[in-house]
Amino acid sequence: MGARVAHTALDASHASVPALLYVGLVAVTMLAVHPVVALASLAGALACSALTRGARATGRGLVWQLPMLALVCLANPLFSARGSTLVAKWGTVSVYAESLAYGATMGAVMVAVVVWLECAARELTQDRLLSLMGGRTRSLPLVTSMAAQLVPQLTARARTVRATQLACTAAGVRPPRRAALVRTSTMLMSWALEDSVGRADAMRARGWESGRARTCYRPDRLRRRDARDLALLGALVVAAAAGALLACASWRFYPRMPEPGPWWAFAPFSLLAAVPALAELARRAREGRLA
DSSP states (O other): OOOOOOSSGGGGSOTHHHHHHHHHHHHHHHHOOOHHHHHHHHHHHHHHHHHHTOHHHHHHHHHHHHHHHHHHHHHHHHHOOOOSOEEEEETTEEEEHHHHHHHHHHHHHHHHHHHHHHHHHHHSOHHHHHHTSOGGGGHHHHHHHHHHHHHHHHHHHHHHHHHHHHHOGGGOSOOOHHHHHHHHHHHHHHHHHHHHHHHHHHHHHTTTTSSSOOOOSSOOOOOHHHHHHHHHHHHHHHHHHHHHHHHHHTOOOSSOOOOOOOGGGTHHHHHHHHHHHHHHHHHHHHHTOOO
């Protein structure tokens, strides 16, 4: 097998490296509701998206993401009129700076998490996710995708069966509701069992339960460099979580916002949020494509 072509900096690493990075970023962003953390996460996510997904794709996402942020920011004072710094007042509606700050922070968290997940989807393709699962756990994506497909299909078929029964004038008097539900369930079970036979034959033809270990399209081996990156990233994620927890312990939005906290508490998470963009810039500098 030839050398792996790296489209981004993290493509050349083992799949566990970007997985740990994005899981840590999303987890800390969602759990640490702090304006500085949200701002650092949003800035890092946008920089990562612009470098890995492209400025045009990032701009298309911001077309609906920024209005969502503004909506959350402006709607929060209407549902939570709390705080001590009055900004505006219209009749019985009071708008406080603390409510606006909380809404802006939650909106920034939502947008940052969405952008991080978009970047993660760019890095962690389906074959890379499968390579992270060993043995029978590789069947989990199949079971999940089948459930996501079959549940809506079963619901649509239930409506079809019910509509067919109601349209059939030869059936005579309309049965009671309970009898109609039993009749619909019986037909759905027969329909599902008939489909399951064909689905099982199709899976057997593709090698499922053949007694051999399933392989993945692109083998991904953990190298010494990947182990080093995992150790460094793990330490940085722990430091970022500890710093964000320390900052959030002394922070509150209501009734009055205190000082943000010591700058060094935000330094680990800010560095963690900048890792994807810095890694991509370093790769482009090595390849002479920084401009």
